[in-house]
Amino acid sequence: MQDFVFRELARRGFTMDRFAMDRAAIEAHPGGSPWSEQHSTAPIVVGIHHPRAETGRSLILQSHLDVVPEGPRALWQHAPFEAEIVGDWMYGRGAADMKAGAAANLCALDALRRIGFQPAATVYVQSVVEEESTGNGALMTHLRGYRADAVLIPEPEEEKLVRANAGVIWFQIEVQGLPVHVREMGAGANAIDAAYRVIGELRGLEADWNARKAMHEHFRDDPHPINLNIGKIEGGDWASSVPAWCRIDCRIAIYPGVDAEDAAAEIRARVEAFARGDAYFANNPPRITFNGFRAQGYVLEPGSDAEAALERAHRAATGAALERFMTPAYLDTRVYALYDRVPALCYGPISRNIHGFDECVSLASVKRITQAMALFIAEWCGLEEVA
Ligand SMILES: [Zn+2]
Known part of the structure; x- marks a missing residue:
C-alpha cells in the first residue's frame, strides 16, 4: 500500500x-x-x-x-x-x-x-x-x-x-496458575479464574476514571467517556488441566491533559495493590506489560x-x-x-x-x-x- x-x-x-x-x-x-x-x-x-x-x-x-x-x-x-x-x-x-x-x-x-x-x-x-x-x-x-x-x-x-x-493506553496482563490434574483441582490455581479477578479490579479502575469526567469539559456530558476494552484473552492448554497461564490484552482511554506516563503508572500501581491484598496473587503477582498505545489526548x-x-x-x-x-x-x-x-x-x-x-x-x-x-x-x- x-x-x-x-x-x-x-x-x-x-x-x-x-x-x-x-x-x-x-x-x-x-x-x-x-x-x-x-x-x-x-x-x-x-x-x-x-x-x-x-x-x-x-x-x-x-x-x-x-x-x-x-x-x-x-x-x-x-x-x-x-x-x-x-x-x-x-x-x-x-x-x-x-x-x-x-x-x-x-x-x-x-x-x-x-x-x-x-x-x-x-x-x-x-x-x-x-x-x-x-x-x-x-x-x-x-x-x-x-x-x-x-x-x-x-x-x-x-x-x-x-x-x-481521548488518549489511549494498551497493556497486557499475564497471570500464572498452578497446574495440577483436575481431580485435585483445589490444590492448584486456575490462571483463567484468577485473570477474571484482575479484570474485576480493572473495571473498578474504569469506574473511578469515569467518575472524574466532571473535571474534563468536553467529556462530562458523555455517559461513559472512559472505556476499558478487554480485547483479547488467551490461556490454558486443554479441558482437563488446571490452566497454568492466562493473558489478556487491554485498552483504556485517558482524558486530554492526563499524562500517559502517569496513567500507565496508575494502572500498574492499582494492579500491584490488588495483588498484595489477594491470597494467591500476593505470592504470584500478575505481570503487566505496556505493549502499544501510550498516547495522550x-x-x-x-x-x-x-x-x-x-x-x-x-x-x-x-x-x-x-x-x-x-x-x-x-x-x-x-x-x-x-x-x-x-x-x-x-x-x-x-x-x-x-x-x-x-x-x-x-x-x-x-x-x-x-x-x-x-x-x-x-x-x-x-x-x-x-x-
Ligand atoms: Zn482511523
Missing part, C-alpha cells in the same frame, strides 16, 4: 521521501509508544508539494493505511477486501477508516489541478501506519522534522470536526484561522454548518496538537461500522468532504496557476 501511495504521489510530481521508523527516537519521545513484536516495519511515505512562490500557509494532509483485523469472515455480509459498492456505500475493512480519507487527500489536490491551480504554499501529503496500535507512524513524521502551519486528517468523522479526543483550541477556514469550506461544499464533537478514541492529530502546537483538524466522511463487520463509507459523503478539503486548501494555502 505504501508503495502504491509512493507511486501515486511521485506520478503527480511531488518531491518524495520514504523512511523507516526510528525505534530509539520514538521510544525516547514522551509521545512514543512502546514497541512489541507486532509493530509494523512498513515505511512512512511523504510527498512534498513545493509552490513556485511561497505566499500562503503550509499544510500537512495525513492519512493512515493500517487497518484493524477483519475478524470472522462469516460475520461479514460483504467481502472485507473487495471494495464492493452497493448504492451509495463502499464496503470493506478500512474503506472508511481510512482509505477514503487517503484518497481524499490526493483527490482534493487533483481537483484543484484540474481547474489549473495548485497550492501557493508547501503541502506535505503524509501516509503513515501504526495509527491503530501505537500512533508511532505519525510521531515518526514529526521526528523526521515535518512541520506545517496546520494539519488536516480526514478520518471518518461524520462530516464533523473533532473538538476533543488533545483538545483542538477553538478560534483558530484554520478552523474558521474549514468551517467556510464545509458550508460552501455541504450547505450546512460545521458541527464539532468529542471522540473518546485515539487520533493521530494529537501529535500535531500536542507537540507542534498547530491547529490539527480531524474531519472526514460519513461511515458505518468502523472496526466492526461490514465497515462501509458513503461515497456521496466522500465527494462532499473532498470538495470541502479542496476549498479549505485553496483558502489556507492560497492558489497559484499550474505552470
Whole structure:
C-alpha cells in the first residue's frame, strides 16, 4: 500500500521521501509508544508539494493505511477486501477508516489541478501506519522534522470536526496458575479464574476514571467517556488441566491533559495493590506489560484561522454548518496538537461500522468532504496557476 501511495504521489510530481521508523527516537519521545513484536516495519511515505512562490500557509494532509483485523469472515455480509459498492456505500475493512480519507487527500489536490491551480504554499501529503496500535507512524513524521502551519486528517468523522479526543493506553496482563490434574483441582490455581479477578479490579479502575469526567469539559456530558476494552484473552492448554497461564490484552482511554506516563503508572500501581491484598496473587503477582498505545489526548483550541477556514469550506461544499464533537478514541492529530502546537483538524466522511463487520463509507459523503478539503486548501494555502 505504501508503495502504491509512493507511486501515486511521485506520478503527480511531488518531491518524495520514504523512511523507516526510528525505534530509539520514538521510544525516547514522551509521545512514543512502546514497541512489541507486532509493530509494523512498513515505511512512512511523504510527498512534498513545493509552490513556485511561497505566499500562503503550509499544510500537512495525513492519512493512515493500517487497518484493524477483519475478524470472522462469516460475520461479514460483504467481502472485507473487495471494495464492493452497493448504492451509495463502499464496503470493506478500512474503506472508511481510512482509505477514503487517503484518497481524499490526493483527490482534493487533483481537483484543484484540474481547474489549473495548485497550492501557493508547501503541502506535505503524509501516509503513515501504526495509527491503530501505537500512533508511532505519525510521531515518526514529526521526528523526521515535518512541520506545517496546520494539519488536516480526514478520518471518518461524520462530516464533523473533532473538538476533543481521548488518549489511549494498551497493556497486557499475564497471570500464572498452578497446574495440577483436575481431580485435585483445589490444590492448584486456575490462571483463567484468577485473570477474571484482575479484570474485576480493572473495571473498578474504569469506574473511578469515569467518575472524574466532571473535571474534563468536553467529556462530562458523555455517559461513559472512559472505556476499558478487554480485547483479547488467551490461556490454558486443554479441558482437563488446571490452566497454568492466562493473558489478556487491554485498552483504556485517558482524558486530554492526563499524562500517559502517569496513567500507565496508575494502572500498574492499582494492579500491584490488588495483588498484595489477594491470597494467591500476593505470592504470584500478575505481570503487566505496556505493549502499544501510550498516547495522550488533545483538545483542538477553538478560534483558530484554520478552523474558521474549514468551517467556510464545509458550508460552501455541504450547505450546512460545521458541527464539532468529542471522540473518546485515539487520533493521530494529537501529535500535531500536542507537540507542534498547530491547529490539527480531524474531519472526514460519513461511515458505518468502523472496526466492526461490514465497515462501509458513503461515497456521496466522500465527494462532499473532498470538495470541502479542496476549498479549505485553496483558502489556507492560497492558489497559484499550474505552470
Ligand atoms: Zn482511523
